[in-house]
Amino acid sequence: MTKRKWIVITAVFFILFIFISFYRYQLVNSEYSNYKVTERNVKLGETFNLQKISHTFKKAKKVNTVDEMRNKVTEYRIPIELKNTSNTKLAFHPEFYRMMRGEEETQTIDFIDNKTGSRISDLKPRQSINATVTFTFLNRGENKYQPLVLHMIGSDGVSVQKFNVKVY
CATH class of the missing domain: 1.20.5 (Single alpha-helices involved in coiled-coils or other helix-helix interfaces)
Incomplete structure (x- = not known):
């Protein structure tokens, strides 16, 4: 060739x-192809719905402590009201919640029911729960003076909803 x-x-x-x-x-x-992302800033005390769950966050409590590895850490304990707005049992997905402080990110899987002291894994139809969620940051770096913003992301298959709550 x-x-x-x-x-x-x-x-x-x-x-x-x-x-x-x-x-x-x-x-x-x-x-x-029709995917749409909507982002909304939410104030403390304001109620909003994410994946059929009504959320109301209150002001976080800041607690300086030492973790099991003897690191100085700051815990932010956030009171939250959750309510299932549907007539079906809903699984609760804590992996959709991320806390950002500057460029530093942390995630939690512990949403604790204030009444029972147990982790929340699901919500019964029309159930309302007062809970506390705790996020922990190490006390180092320039980010420790940055504001805390909680990001929640959910999707219904066609659109993505992102809610931002300035917590502290």
Whole structure:
């Protein structure tokens, strides 16, 4: 084969590869083509709904303490009212809650029911719970003077909702 035929064959395969890749991209991402992200800033004491759960956050309590590894840490204990607004039992997803202090991020899986002292894993239909959520930060770095913002992200499959609450 001549050099010209190799160039033509390579170009045809390259163009074919691009068209197949474009088709595959469209096929995989077609269900997300109408995806919409809405972001909302929420004040303390304001009630809002995220994934059929009504949330009301109150002012955090700041507690300086020492953890089990003898690190100086600051715990932020946030009182919260949760209410299932639906007629079905809902699983509670604490992984949707992230606390940011400057560039530093922390996550918790402990939403504690104030009445029973147990972790919240689900909410019965129309159930209302007063709870406390605790986020812990190490006392080091320049971020320790930054404001705390709680980010909650949920999705219904078509849109993404992000709520920001300045906690402390």
